[in-house]
Amino acid sequence: MFSIIVVPAPCGAAGEQIRLEPGETLEFGRTGGERTAGRRHLTIPHSGVSRTAGEIAATGSFWALTNRSSKQTYVVENPEGAGEHIKVAPGRIGAPVPFEFARLVLPAAGELLSFDVWAPRHDYLDPVTDPGTYVSGEPTTLAFPLDRTKRYFLVLAALCEPRLRGEPHAPLPTADQVIDRLRPVWPAAGRAAVQWNIDYLAVKLRLKQPPEAVDGGPRLNGKKESLVSLALRFDLVREDELHVLEAGPATAARPAPRAADGESAR
Template sequence: MSGVLVHLPSDGGTEAARGPVSLRLGPGDVARFGRGSASVPVELRLPHPAVSRLAGEIRVTEDHWQLSNLSTAQSYLVENPEGAGEYFRVPPRRAGAPVPFEFARVVLPTQDRLVSFQVFAPDHVYLGSGGSAGQGGTDTLTAFSLDRTSTYFLVLVALCEPRLRDESAVAVATTPQIVERLRNHPVCGRLTARAVSSHIDYLAEEKLRIAAPGGADSGPGGRRNGKREAIVGLVLRFGLVREEDLEILPPRRGAHRRPEVVGR
């Protein structure tokens, strides 16, 4: 691992405006952040009265980086801006919490606004596809076998799109929305609502093996909504559908390109 880049955006909204600050840290390096003072020096200064003088520290290891929350009262959030709302919470006094994101935003709460900075880590390293070849025995079964060229996978991506685009943390696309979303796709131009429902049932029952949700008092609509939410929750948790899969959907009307992150 070649280290990480810590970036603090410019603070143009304050009276003593400052420009952006960037720190490069290598394996074994530690950077402390907080409000700081003459007796408490910090490498990353966050000049807000609600931020502790010594709020936390970043420690870089050989293959990841860790975040320590030195506050006694405030929890911090570590967000994945590229992960459809993915985040985790670092509670007070938690030391050395490993951060799995390649691009992360550390958020500290204050009374009037959120104070945040970004951390860019190198791309994750993956093993080759050889795996355990030559060890003998029967082959390992694939947990979830999805054909990414199939129509049902297009339906699955359209179903997950609202969460992947962070438009809603809870909503999933309805059948009419999926039909309309795929109308301009060369393969799905004549896709009907009944066909979409069949693809969703096939995904839940055959490909993902999701048990029928709801109790005895759940009506058909409740069971179907619960099934959709269970599908989306499962595939996003295990990364079976990712943000880059949105490229297989037709362009959205009036859609604008997302701004690229500068500095990575």
């Protein structure tokens, strides 16, 4: 099964995503050339990008970046990290990237080019079955691993809220209604950001793509309905968790901890 998804364009359709299984690599640069014949390659058509600028290597739950530039430092940002990022120096091989979703930024002749990389197989221990006491063997991971401190959980909670409040047949909130509901805890939320998180949740929770999504037709309403149905069926969001939508000390989507091992920004 795939572990890493490269998204060349923001909010791009599923057909534009490049999915990598553990052990697979993806080269990126201005052109593939003969050197990458038969290998997967992401073309970035800009004169300021090296022909073979770098490589992404997928593992089970994270990815590593090789910077093939001889002069340019690359930056990998955590879009939810309040400025959290790592710097990958010229010539660095296999720098591990710990973020569940990241933005790779390439300096190119006075411009900053970027594309996103998702790592949806970040798993989390079940606090009930894995309470922190030592037990031999592999820990149990959740069937639907969700990080409740991330913005995608805020979006999922806002989508589920009407039905969790006792209206089982309530219509799902529109994008504008979701934005209004998130304003106390996420003032900068917009249509593109909400849709981005819905698309990511569909990948994270491994929803099957409906035929209309593959063909490029309307897809958002069906995806929202599938997400809410799955979340309510398996208690991925509970009514007592809707406090995350209220401003206050318990607000979710706090910045993640800074990366270690000298790779993080100082």
